[in-house]
Amino acid sequence: MTLNSYIKSNITRLAPVYDTSESRWLIRIILEKLKGWSQTDIMIKGDQDVSAELQFSIDAIIARLLRNEPIQYILGETYWHGLTLKVTPAVLIPRVETSELVDIIVNENKSKDLAVLDMCTGSGCIAIALARTLPFPTVTGVDISEDALHIAGENAALCKVKIHFLKSDVLKPINLPEKSYDIIVSNPPYIALSEMSVMDANVLDYEPHSALFVPDDNPLEFYRAISSSSLRLAKPGGKMYLEINPLFSGQLRDMLKSDGWEDVTIIKDMHGKDRFISAHTAL
Incomplete structure (x- = not known):
């Protein structure tokens, strides 16, 4: 599955809890955390296949998001007032x-x-x-x-x-x-x-x-x-x-x-x- 297709499928998965714009933001920061990819990187890699390992990691995060767990706790950090802070x-x-x-x-x-x-x-x-x-x-x-x-x-x-x-x-x-x-x-x-x-x-x-x-x-x-x-x-x-x-x-x-x-x-x-x-x- 290409990255673009995988992103679209996860936006659909998240729809019961998050609107489309918030889902896109969540997926972007997940990819930034897991792979270090910027928004530009995501666009460039859109037609490339997503590895099974990456899908497994993201699927686990999506499952937690669907249980209403805050993304900040899942990733262990938040960006606030220009600072990256650890949160639990x-x-x-x-x-x-x-x-x-x-x-x-x-x-x-x-x-x-x-x-x-x-x-x-x-x-x-x-x-x-x-x-x-x-x-x-x-x-x-x-x-x-x-x-x-x-x-x-x-x-x-x-x-x-x-x-x-x-x-x-x-x-x-x-x-x-x-x-x-x-x-x-x-x-x-x-x-x-x-x-x-x-x-x-x-x-x-x-x-x-x-x-x-x-x-x-x-x-x-x-x-x-x-x-x-x-x-x-x-x-x-x-x-x-x-x-x-x-x-x-x-x-x-x-x-x-x-x-x-x-x-x-x-x-x-x-x-x-x-x-x-x-x-x-x-x-």
Whole structure:
């Protein structure tokens, strides 16, 4: 079977789960991962026969995709914010919205040698992106999961940045020096359990629930703890940036103001949803 025919047959196989454009993208990145082929290479090789070995490898991946397993977990990596990062089911797959959060922080902070703290670091994506784009920062990442911290450490090494990773539960006081951080950022669990019914199977069946969900009766649980710790850990005038659930943006804004944060600002994402909050401590 030629490569073109094989690609068409797999687009048909994937049709129950993915539309045509997404299927083409999936097959392209599978071929790039397995063979190192670019889009041009795929076009050039279109009339060549596909080896049985390659068909076997791709068929195995297609079978996993049809079970809604994310391609990032299947391949063991994702491309995000210009970085190739290792991902496993121990960590969330970084989203484009989180890339927006990094851009907001970088655009608003031009000083050198800033001290940055990333709470709920997961794969380390935010910490690593900030370490690479801010001018000479010192970056610390905190997470409760040893498996996540292992992945984060591997990613920092792959991206050639120095980050101090610390195991700690952000719901409890974190053992870090007070009044030490210029920037504190977090993308904590923020999806209410009641929202599970409208979520895709590839998220519910494979991504870590501990990094996604919060109780319906306490949706600001992580933000309340992060706010308290950040007020203690931030320098005077230190900034805090949070990725948030649009459903609770107003409640969270009011809570942060009540906690004593200044200039609490809700920021919309590219889709027009309340997705981020920024604030700073008093000078």
